[in-house]
Amino acid sequence: MQKLGEFKLPHFFNYPPYFTLQPVREAREKQVQLWKELILDYCRTQKIFVIGLEEEFPLFSNSVIERTLSHEAREAFLSALVSEGHAEWLDKGHRKCLILWHRIQDWAEIILNFVKDNGFEHSVMTVEEIRSGIESRGTVLGEESDLWFLWRDGTSINCMFPGNQASMEKERKMYLTL
Amino acid sequence: MADFFSKAEVTSSGRPVLLRSEVECHLLSSVDIESEDNHHFYPLKSGLLILTTHRLLWLPSSSSSSTSSAAAIPLHAISHIFSTKKSLKSMFHSPRIRFQVLVSPDGRLFDPASGSGSSSGSGSKSIVLTAVVRGKGDCDGFLGKLWESWRARAWECNETSGSGSGSGSGTGTSTATSGGLYSSDGSVRMVGVAGILRKEQEMWESTDKSLQDAFQDLNALMSKAKEMVMLAEKMRQKLLSGSSSQTSGANDEDMGSKEEMQDWLLSVGIISPVTKESAGALYHQQLSRQLADFVRTPLQRAGGMINLIDAYCLFNRARGTELISPDDMLQACSLWEKFDVPVMLRKFDSGVMVIQNKSHSDEEVFARIKGLVTKPEALRSGISPSDAAITLGIAPAMAKEHLLTAESKGLLCRDISPDGFRFYINLFPEIDPRDVYLVKDYGICNTWIKAVSTSGLK
Secondary structure: OOEEOOEEOOHHHHOHHHHOOOOOHHHHHHHHHHHHHHHHHHHHHHOOOEEEOOOOOHHHEEOOOOEEOOHHHHHHHHHHHHHOOOEEEOOOOOOEEEEOOOOHHHHHHHHHHHHHHHOOOOOEOOHHHHHHOOOOOOOHHHOOOHHHHHHHOOOOEEEEOOOOEEEEEOOOEEEEEO | OHHHOEEOOEOOOOOEOOOOOOOEEEEEEEEEEEEOOOOOOOOEEEEEEEEEOOEEEEEEOOOOOOHHHOEEEEHHHEEEEOOOOOOHHHHHOOOEEEEEEEEOOOOOEOOHHHOOOOOOOOOOEEEEEEEEEOOOOOHHHHHHHHHHHHHHOHHHHHHHOOOOOOOHHHHHHHHHHHOOOOOOOOOOOOOHHHHHHHHHHHHHHHHHHHHHHHOOOHHHHHHHHHHHHHHHHHHHHHHHHHHHHOOOOOOHHHHHHHHHHHHHHHOOOOOOOOOHHHHHHHHHHHHHHHHHHHOHHHHHHOOOEEEHHHHHHHHHHHHOOOOOOHHHHHHHHHHHHHOOOOEEEEEOOOOOEEEEEOOOOHHHHHHHHHHHHOOHHHHHHOEOHHHHHHHHOOOHHHHHHHHHHHHHOOOEEEEEEOOEEEEEEOOHHHOOOOOOOOOOOOOHHHHHHHHHHHOOOO
């Protein structure tokens, strides 16, 4: 089986039509689905969260069968991820894409569980405390991820823990109210 | 009473089956045929009257009535043709054509082909038949042509010389191939290589002469058409015998060119093309029927489906002169829907138009494509339209249409790369999105992985 670094590639990665956008609906849907899963899987295991469409991306070409995804195909597959909430375009020209390992509501869930597990309810924490505190060490919150990329990018993550509600807003803002 | 006329054979698409070297001259629609006393047969009502060089054919107009009721009157049986009387009365009537036919003693139309032995005239009486032309048609023109054909006595020509009309090429070839001791004119046979060369020379000279005659102008070509067809047939025969007698000396290229030549000669063949002049208003209808008969052979060779453009070229090549326009072709094809013919016009999604047998099924083609695409080599590197064309024995453009149709049915997937446009078997439905690494022990996916892994891919 073919490997990309440490990443195990599925068999159909060597199937040439996998690299051509299929015009027939059923085949196209299945193809898009398989690409979505593969991109997410690869990004999560390889700790990648930004894909530049015009840059080399190991997954988008297969030297063994000499096939490369066209720009159109890349955009189609990433757009499918965006529509599911699993990715976001970082610019209007769709040249850079942020892959969300977890959708924003899932991140909210993770933070909520983190807060509950550590008994931080009814207290106030700064984002920096969550990110680099002892409690988050060794968990998914303690490592560099798309969540902190979003945060540094200017997305406000307000963490207030007075109540018991978690909500999320679409505009790449996360309000956590616990 | 009903079988007063001899029956005329009709093709499945409703065109008359012509005799050897018989040519259609004129057509009239909505014609009744009556006899003056009405004793011998029921009047034939409203049919298509076709004049050929040998016969008058009457075909029932509607395709619903059985084709067996088509009637034929040999021109041989006609003893007199009455000229039309121009009177005030005739202006208000439908135009009529009257002619006298011989009737054999047993009360049937005199038929020279039946071999009853009774020579024309003696012991037989004659009756007068009237063709009433109810439709619009060139009645005078028809009468003129009838006179012409009747006087030309083309049937006698056919009887006297079994294979040819005594053209130079005919005698030339017969001396060359007969192998008798004496040549036909009784002169001493020529022996040895010199003799063969001489005969060959003579044959070519006569062939050359008839070719020159033929190409003097188009009219001459038309009148020579019969001879040319015969010549082509002879050349084909010669090629056939030549290829069988040649054993080891013939190389492949030679054979190839011979086969090609044969194909050309075979396609010379429509002796009596339907023309606007002869068919008039019935042109497209008759053309359509003739086309339906014609395409059957090329269709068979092409595996049940042929490109409309290819059919057009073949058809026009077979006609030789009196070429039809693409528009006429299209019209003729679209008329098939109305007739009961075994072929149909089909338009693909891409706009490509083809002629196919009604019995032709896509499933059969798909099965063949599937067989083709699951071969180990095709699993590895897919198939291109030209690969499919070679295996299916059809034109590449058509093969591509088939492949695209198979793709839309979910049988194939495309692969566009710098290598070109190729098709692979569709593996997508077999892949389980929940476990992309799982491979079932059976199914095409497994076969594919095996085929790919043996080729050196890991």
